[in-house]
Amino acid sequence: MExxxxxxxxxxxxxxNDLDISYPPSPELGDLSLALFxxxxxxxxxxxxxxxxxxxxxxxSPKLKTxxxxxxxxxxxVNIFLDYNSFTPAVxxxxxxxxxDYGRNQSGKKAGxxxxxxxxxxxxxxxxxxxxxxxxGDTINRLLxxxxxxxxxxxxxxxxxxxxxxxxxxxxxxxxxxQKLIKSTPKNRGYLLGSAYKEATAALAENETAKEAVxxxxxxxxxQKGENYQLWQKTRDWSIKYFQSVYQDLGVKFKKTFxxxxxxTSGLKTVKELVTKGVLKKSEGxxxxxxxxxxxxxxxxxxxxxxxxxxxxxxxxxxxxxxENKIQESIYVVDVRQSLYFKQLFKILQLMGYEQKMTHLAxxxxxxxxxxxxxxxxxxxxxxxxxxxxxxxxxxxxxxKHPDWSQKKITQTASELAFSTIKFEMLKVSAQKTITFxxxxxxKFDGYTxxxxxxxxxxxxxxxxxxxxxxxxxxxxxxxxxQEKHLLFRLAQYPETIRxxxxxxxxxxxxxxxxxxxxxxxxxxxxxxIIKSAPKTRDARLELIAATRQIIKNGLELLGxxxxxxx
RNA sequence: GCGCCCGUAGUUCAAUGGAUAGAACACCAGCCUUCUAAGCUGGUUACGUAGGUUCGAUUCCUACCGGGCGUACCA
Numbered sequence: 186m187e188x189x190x191x192x193x194x195x196x197x198x199x200x201x202n203d204l205d206i207s208y209p210p211s212p213e214l215g216d217l218s219l220a221l222f223x224x225x226x227x228x229x230x231x232x233x234x235x236x237x238x239x240x241x242x243x244x245x246s247p248k249l250k251t252x253x254x255x256x257x258x259x260x261x262x263v264n265i266f267l268d269y270n271s272f273t274p275a276v277x278x279x280x281x282x283x284x285x286d287y288g289r290n291q292s293g294k295k296a297g298x299x300x301x302x303x304x305x306x307x308x309x310x311x312x313x314x315x316x317x318x319x320x321x322g323d324t325i326n327r328l329l330x331x332x333x334x335x336x337x338x339x340x341x342x343x344x345x346x347x348x349x350x351x352x353x354x355x356x357x358x359x360x361x362x363x364q365k366l367i368k369s370t371p372k373n374r375g376y377l378l379g380s381a382y383k384e385a386t387a388a389l390a391e392n393e394t395a396k397e398a399v400x401x402x403x404x405x406x407x408x409q410k411g412e413n414y415q416l417w418q419k420t421r422d423w424s425i426k427y428f429q430s431v432y433q434d435l436g437v438k439f440k441k442t443f444x445x446x447x448x449x450t451s452g453l454k455t456v457k458e459l460v461t462k463g464v465l466k467k468s469e470g471x472x473x474x475x476x477x478x479x480x481x482x483x484x485x486x487x488x489x490x491x492x493x494x495x496x497x498x499x500x501x502x503x504x505x506x507x508x509e510n511k512i513q514e515s516i517y518v519v520d521v522r523q524s525l526y527f528k529q530l531f532k533i534l535q536l537m538g539y540e541q542k543m544t545h546l547a548x549x550x551x552x553x554x555x556x557x558x559x560x561x562x563x564x565x566x567x568x569x570x571x572x573x574x575x576x577x578x579x580x581x582x583x584x585x586k587h588p589d590w591s592q593k594k595i596t597q598t599a600s601e602l603a604f605s606t607i608k609f610e611m612l613k614v615s616a617q618k619t620i621t622f623x624x625x626x627x628x629k630f631d632g633y634t635x636x637x638x639x640x641x642x643x644x645x646x647x648x649x650x651x652x653x654x655x656x657x658x659x660x661x662x663x664x665x666x667x668q669e670k671h672l673l674f675r676l677a678q679y680p681e682t683i684r685x686x687x688x689x690x691x692x693x694x695x696x697x698x699x700x701x702x703x704x705x706x707x708x709x710x711x712x713x714x715i716i717k718s719a720p721k722t723r724d725a726r727l728e729l730i731a732a733t734r735q736i737i738k739n740g741l742e743l744l745g746x747x748x749x750x751x752x
Numbered sequence: 753g754c755g756c757c758c759g760u761a762g763u764u765c766a767a768u769g770g771a772u773a774g775a776a777c778a779c780c781a782g783c784c785u786u787c788u789a790a791g792c793u794g795g796u797u798a799c800g801u802a803g804g805u806u807c808g809a810u811u812c813c814u815a816c817c818g819g820g821c822g823u824a825c826c827a
Contacts, residue, residue, distance in 0.1 A: 211771090214771080220769095259771085262770085469825085471824070480755090483823095483824050484824075486825090489825065494824095494825065494826085494827090520821095521756080521821070521822090522827090525755080525756080547757095557820085586790070614765070617758085618757090619757090631791090632777055636790055639790085644791080652787080685768090693765095697766070711793085714787070
């Protein structure tokens with residue numbers, strides 16, 4: 186009784202080489218296949234003859250006798266048919282044994298990995314770009330964890346930039362707006378503050394003289410005293426609370442949160458030291474990192490007027506991360522626009538002597554059909570409005586479908602469905618591709634969507650609830666329909682799917698896998714009766730259904746999506 | 753100018769260098785006295801261009817065309 190991984194490793198051992206074991210294009214050809222072109226060339230043999238020899242060898246191997254039913258040479262390919270008498274129980278039993286923990290492995294060997302994501306700016310709104318960042322970071326974190334790493338998810342909040350001073354300037358000059366904020370609920374203040382920032386940039390664009398006032402506010406915040414400093418503390422807190430409520434809604438948990446305001450002082454100190462050491466230097470009145478000889482250009486660190494640029498905080502933060510935590514890798518989930526910046530930052534850190542692995546996990550942006558998002562032009566979908574729309578649509582659909590449900594159940598289900606939908610939209614496209622976000626398309630509930638997966642899960646749950654308890658001794662040989670074999674084989678591929686997704690930092694592989702699994706499950710559901718089949722067959726089918734349900738649940742969990750039992 | 757990413761069906765996306773390039777949406781035609789029709793079945797349509805490497809290229813390399821991003825004081 187071997188699982189897929191075990192069978193593959195046995196094949197490699199028997200053949201004594203690292204042949205790529207792949208899957209034939211159609212299941213009628215077999216379960217596994219080997220292409221022998223490469224090997225044939227290396228040994229100077231004809232691939233067709235070599236395929237025949239290999240097939241013969243595998244057919245004779247006593248080690249593979251229980252796992253493999255038949256091996257056929259088809260032209261230059263060797264196609265392998267597994268023996269489902271042993272394969273089926275192996276797969277189902279391993280899923281049944283580990284349940285919610287199925288898929289967990291120790292490949293990470295407890296190596297510490299810090300992953301920084303989310304990275305909101307206080308006083309600004311969260312938009313769908315941030316949502317992609319959070320969903321991606323959260324899933325990678327879950328993948329690190331399930332792969333046996335000691336993962337350390339952290340967020341870094343920029344509470345200190347010029348955007349803060351601008352917002353404060355606006356509030357001071359618009360008491361009405363300020364009072365509106367004071368009076369609103371804690372949960373709403375955060376995004377209302379973001380709208381204030383939008384207003385502020387608009388107002389400042391037409392007001393040249395105000396720039397000086399903004400600069401003064403900035404200085405006052407830095408000096409840590411005075412009226413504006415207090416206003417900063419208060420409004421900063423609104424944003425932070427807002428972020429926390431968003432994380433809670435999304436089910437995202439951080440082990441630590443860093444703030445720019447907390448690292449900036451030590452950053453300035455670090456910069457001074459680095460200038461002395463010659464890692465950084467003065468140029469044209471500014472302090473820069475000259476990385477020309479590494480082909481990485483120049484990175485400005487401190488402006489010629491003496492004020493700090495972004496890298497100051499980032500350097501200090503990196504130092505803090507390495508000093509305070511035993512980590513072997515530090516991952517930054519930040520959009521692709523900052524690829525050069527991170528190469529520069531990592532090079533400086535290397536020059537400072539840090540040897541840990543540093544990874545910039547870059548993802549492409551979320552754009553709208555009308556073009557790039559830009560908060561200045563108002564061409565942006567905020568997190569707040571996206572969730573509101575998703576919830577509303579889900580509520581209507583759920584109400585229509587289940588008029589008999591209680592209000593509470595409808596609201597609860599609709600909310601879960603709404604979060605599933607938007608998260609899945611963020612995670613079904615590979616990270617290096619732009620997401621063209623069409624809100625109407627994205628909030629649909631059919632096709633390649635989270636709802637399809639949830640619906641499939643709910644259907645299978647429903648069968649489980651209605652089915653009588655198994656009485657007979659389980660006989661897996663009852664699962665002989667082609668649909669059953671296809672479904673089972675797909676279940677067996679779950680471990681390698683999550684391994685692959687983790688290695689490539691690519692959640693979309695899991696999304697795709699789950700969708701295809703659900704297609705097979707629905708296909709099965711329609712073609713084969715479960716509950717009404719003969720008891721012995723029924724009991725075996727119910728086992729397959731239960732295993733499928735478990736994998737859907739576990740896969741969704743990795744995407745940060747809670748499987749719904751009834752929709 | 754230089755660097756990075758992307759060009760696949762009307763649209764949005766898939767495809768470890770391998771067998772007949774797959775889905776979803778949209779459109780058309782069917783399927784509920786059977787386990788949730790938010791489902792299933794069937795139908796139409798595609799690798800930007802030109803070379804090269806290879807037994808074999810959507811995949812690797814080069815050039816070009818088209819789109820996006822970055823490139824010293826934004827973050």
